[in-house]
Amino acid sequence: MIRxxxxxxxxxxxxxxxxxxxxxxxxxxxxxxxISLLLGIAGMYLLIDAQFLSAVQISVYIGGVTVLIVYxxxxxxxxxxxxxxxxxRWRKISVGILAFLLFLLLLTAVGSFDFSxxxxxxxxxxxxxxxGRALVSPQRGGYVLAFxxxxxxxxxxxxxxxxxxxxxxxxxxxxERPS
Amino acid sequence: MNGPTLGHFLAFSALLxxxxxxxxxxxxNLIGVLMSVEIILNAAALNFVAFHHFRFGGDVAGAVFPLFxxxxxxAEAAVILAILIALFRHKQNxxxxxxxxxxx
Numbered sequence: 001m002i003r004x005x006x007x008x009x010x011x012x013x014x015x016x017x018x019x020x021x022x023x024x025x026x027x028x029x030x031x032x033x034x035i036s037l038l039l040g041i042a043g044m045y046l047l048i049d050a051q052f053l054s055a056v057q058i059s060v061y062i063g064g065v066t067v068l069i070v071y072x073x074x075x076x077x078x079x080x081x082x083x084x085x086x087x088x089r090w091r092k093i094s095v096g097i098l099a100f101l102l103f104l105l106l107l108t109a110v111g112s113f114d115f116s117x118x119x120x121x122x123x124x125x126x127x128x129x130x131x132g133r134a135l136v137s138p139q140r141g142g143y144v145l146a147f148x149x150x151x152x153x154x155x156x157x158x159x160x161x162x163x164x165x166x167x168x169x170x171x172x173x174x175x176e177r178p179s
Numbered sequence: 180m181n182g183p184t185l186g187h188f189l190a191f192s193a194l195l196x197x198x199x200x201x202x203x204x205x206x207x208n209l210i211g212v213l214m215s216v217e218i219i220l221n222a223a224a225l226n227f228v229a230f231h232h233f234r235f236g237g238d239v240a241g242a243v244f245p246l247f248x249x250x251x252x253x254a255e256a257a258v259i260l261a262i263l264i265a266l267f268r269h270k271q272n273x274x275x276x277x278x279x280x281x282x283x
Contacts, residue, residue, distance in 0.1 A: 022202030121236025
């Protein structure tokens with residue numbers, strides 16, 4: 001009973017922050033909304049006993065991605081309405097109707113499928129030890145190859161990000177040197 | 180136990196997904212578009228975790244895939260934000276309609 005109440009509270013808070021993220025005009029307020037949304041999702045993970053995922057969500061998303069977003073907002077210094085054009089009203093209304101239809105479609109698709117046929121195991125979540133063992137296990141049911149590939153992807157992404165973000169400076173210095 | 184069911188989580192994540200799509204299509208600023216994409220990815224990851232908890236008795240696949248989603252989302256955010264910094268140098272703003280040319 002208390003879990004259901006917590007679920008409704010968390011979903012209301014998360015949806016309110018999601019609405020805030022997609023409508024607020026000030027980008028800093030959007031980021032605050034995004035942080036509270038990610039906290040709400042982390043709370044949802046806790047509600048279904050996925051403590052490890054909840055911790056990863058908080059440390060990677062809130063500690064990493066949102067901090068990165070805040071830095072970029074500060075760097076591009078474009079938080080006010082200057083060059084921050086809002087979409088036309090007809091566009092917002094039509095996209096709102098479209099998103100609502102998409103929600104109804106998803107709801108009917110989910111509601112019409114009988115998920116009880118897919119599995120009848122009692123509800124429980126994988127523990128952190130099980131997840132850790134699966135991540136580095138080369139046996140069947142292990143994910144060591146995907147784990148290694150994702151670390152390569154992260155390295156490539158970080159090197160690429162540094163290269164792209166630095167290239168402007170390098171070009172400018174090369175142009176200024178002759179004068 | 181009398182807690183929320185799988186249906187609760189599926190309906191919630193469908194709603195969150197729709198809000199993300201709304202933001203993706205109405206936002207005029209590229210950082211706002213990136214945030215909407217993060218909302219959509221979170222809605223998808225929540226579905227994985229809900230299914231692994233309620234239907235598959237804690238099968239690790241349902242907990243490992245959200246981890247990969249989070250890792251790919253972090254890499255994606257790093258690359259997109261670097262591109263935005265480079266774009267801002269050329270255009271002095273981050274409007275979606277202004278970012279339609281590959282050359283400057």
